[in-house]
Structures are given as C-alpha cells and as structure tokens.
Amino acid sequence: GEDVEQSLFLSVREGDSSVINCTYTDSSSTYLYWYKQEPGAGLQLLTYIFSNMDMKQDQRLTVLLNKKDKHLSLRIADTQTGDSAIYFCAEIPTGGGNKLTFGTGTQLKVEL
C-alpha cells in the first residue's frame, strides 16, 4: 500500500531556511505534491514534482526528490512568520486511478 510519513513538528527562526521531509513507500509514484494549510482553512497546493525529476524550484520553494530512498523534501528559503502553517506531502501512485494519498502533516512554527 501507499504510506506517506512526515515528522510532526519543525521550529525555525525567521530568515532561516526550513526543510520539511516526507517519505513514501510506493515506488511507482508518479506525482508528488506539497500543500500548505493555515489555521481554519482548506489546503493550498504549493508545488508538485514528477517522479522523473530530481529537483524543482519555484521562487522560495525548492523540492528535492530522492527516488532511491523514496524521500521528498520541501525547502523554504528565508522563512517568514507568514509561512507558519501545516505542510502536507501527498502522492498519486502510477495506476492508482488518481487516488491521492496524504502524509500526516508537519506543523511549521516560525519564531522571531
């Protein structure tokens, strides 16, 4: 089956970089996603990467994919207090009929 795991909490100082990690078990995953959820709100898709890519950069966000270790990371450069939120990774496995499965989420706290 597809299990997606994340660490629960991360605390960083404003201006530092944040790195949020995710591991998945389904080696056939085709699409991998990162989302942000602010308190009381729905999920916002931040970025996504295809499994044939190693890296994708979008402004302050960098996604790295290590297919050998089934490890996905999201790096946020120059972290701001507005980045405080829960971050989820998710995958759609190949042949999964568009079944989108989420990790447990990482609570990012940005301190002054």
Add this chain to the structure above:
Amino acid sequence: NAGVTQTPKFQVLKTGQSMTLQCAQDMNHNSMYWYRQDPGMGLRLIYYSASEGTTDKGEVPNGYNVSRLNKREFSLRLESAAPSQTSVYFCASIGFEGAVHEQYFGPGTRLTVT
C-alpha cells in the same frame, strides 16, 4: 478555495441521524475526492471519483456512501452518524491536462456528532 464549494460549513448531529455533505466544482475537473481530517492524522481518504460515473473506496470508507451525481457534484452521505465521525471534512477536485495540474480544496465542513 476558488471553484470548490461545500455545504454546510458547520453541522451538529445526534448519534444515529443522517446527513449529506454537498460538494460542487465548476472547473470541469474529472476527479473529485472526500477526505476527513483529524488532529495528528493528516487527511484520510474516504472515497474518490476518478471520473464521472465511477467511485472508489479510500482508506476509511466505513459508515459513508458517495454519489457522483454529474461531473460537477460529488456528495458524501452519513446514513447513521457516530461520534467517531466527528471531524472536519474536505472535498477536493483535480484536473490533469498533460503536464499541468490543477487542484482545489473546499473550505471544509466541521461536523460534530454527539
């Protein structure tokens, strides 16, 4: 949350009551989803519909039924609510057009079962 609407936003039910959560999208997406979110457990997939006319079970389908009424609408029904179904429910739709993905989530329905 643009493009995906969910109703109601809040609901309190007594154990054994039934209700239907409504979800609609106006982006012509093929795939729609229902999730529940509980503290420390992320989003767990209840049911999904890869395309109009099809529905499939997710991780936690017991106690729920769904209907993909048409391409726009995907409803979730609780036939006999239980306290374990107290949660926040999110509907989502996804469109895949080659290399471009669109995903939108509704604002959520906060359900309490007493």
